[in-house]
Amino acid sequence: MEYTPISPFMRPISCAHLRVVERPEASVPATPINKWELLRDLSKAQAAFGVSERDLTVLQGLLSFFPDDALGGNAEMVVFPSNKAICERLNGMPCSTMRRHLARLVEAGFLQRRDSPNGKRYVRKYGEERVAFGFDLSPLHCRSEEVARAAEAVRKAEERVRRLREIVSLMRRDLEALAEFGEEIQPGRGFWDQLRDKAALTARALRRKLSLEDLAAYQADLEYLLDQARNIIDGPETEEMNTNDAQFERHHHNSNKESIDLEPPLEKGRAVGGGLDADTDELEADVEGQDTRRVPKIPLHLVIAACPSLKTFYTSDIRHWHQLFDAACHVRPAMGISASAWEEAQRFMGLEQASIVVAAMLERFADIRSPGGYLRALTSKAAAGDFSCGPMVMALMSRRAAA
Secondary structure, three states, rough: OOOOOOOOOOOOHHHHHHHOOOHHHOOOOOOOOOOOHHHHHHHHHHHHHHOOOOHHHHHHHHHHHHOOOEOOOOOOOOEEOOHHHHHOOOOOHHHHHHHHHHHHHHHOOOEEEOOOOOOOOOOOOEOEEEEEEEEEEEEHHOHHHHHHHHHHHHHHHHHHHHHHHHHHHHHHHHHHHHHHHHHHOOOOOOOHHHHEEEEEEHHHOOOOOOOOOHHHHHHHHHHHHHHHHHHHHHHHHHHHHHHHHHHHHHHHHOOOOOHHOOOOHHHHHHHHOOOOOHHHHHHHHHHHHOOOOOOOOOHHHHHHHOOOOOOHHOOOOOOOHHHHHHHHHHHHHHHHHHHHHHHHHHHHHHHHHHHHHHHHHHOOOHHHOOOOHHHHHHHHHHOOOOOOHHHHHHHHHHHHHHO
């Protein structure tokens, strides 16, 4: 066509009509764009372009009148349905509502009106030339790359929010578990109630749709409280225990003796008929008189979370302490721990605490040269009343959190 009109039929002209109608060739995408993919991208980034769902519904109806699935190429991108046909395609939308949304699409720069002299929409052929009056979809096609970039930015932002939301949810769960564990080992502290309140408030907040800034604020608060809880629970006892364990493991690493050489000391006390017999019998009587079946002051689910390797060798569910004991008995021979060392650990530690120790040793099995000797050393500390399995579990939890 020799002339492209810019003024609408029987309506006042606006800035939207004064935009350049024929865009430079460099600004037009070289390849055709699937119209439905372009509509999905625009739906994702609609807030960036100031269009609503109803506006996009009208645009979808207009796209359905375009015969090809791809916009671009050599095809003319003008559709010319009547108002009645558009409203029928939109499931009976009122004509006044449809015209209002069309005006918004024109104002947003995704449509252009090509009104005929009498305002009707039609197509005419003049020899080989084809002239159509209606709604031009070429502005939508020209802005396809801009729409695609905006949609990708929205998807990345949503992914960041989703990942941060998962992190906050996991930190809230850890905070609740640490509050329960801290109440067991150090009861009476008001700090544990503070942790529970914060975990409950965070769980309530996660039911809503939170922004990235809100989630970052919750993450910072939870991280601060988790650090405080670890410092209170670990304390100097855990630090000393970790140091002693490291020294003991270095001793085994530098020793040229096999693991069997490290196990006999507790057995030799029974074999020698000297003055140790009376003391040993008296000590064993005292230990047997204790309540060795007492459940440790540590939640079972925290032990399972800190020792995931146990599930690799013991496939049954572990929901009670007796099931953890069965699992320890199952993996003990494969770890190279003799039956006598296992019996000594049960006698001086109790069944539950000995099972926790075996599970923790399995988690760090690659770092322990002699599991049997290591267990006997811990048994000796337990016999002297200087051992608790809690710091071992918390050290594993900290190690997993730092990994």
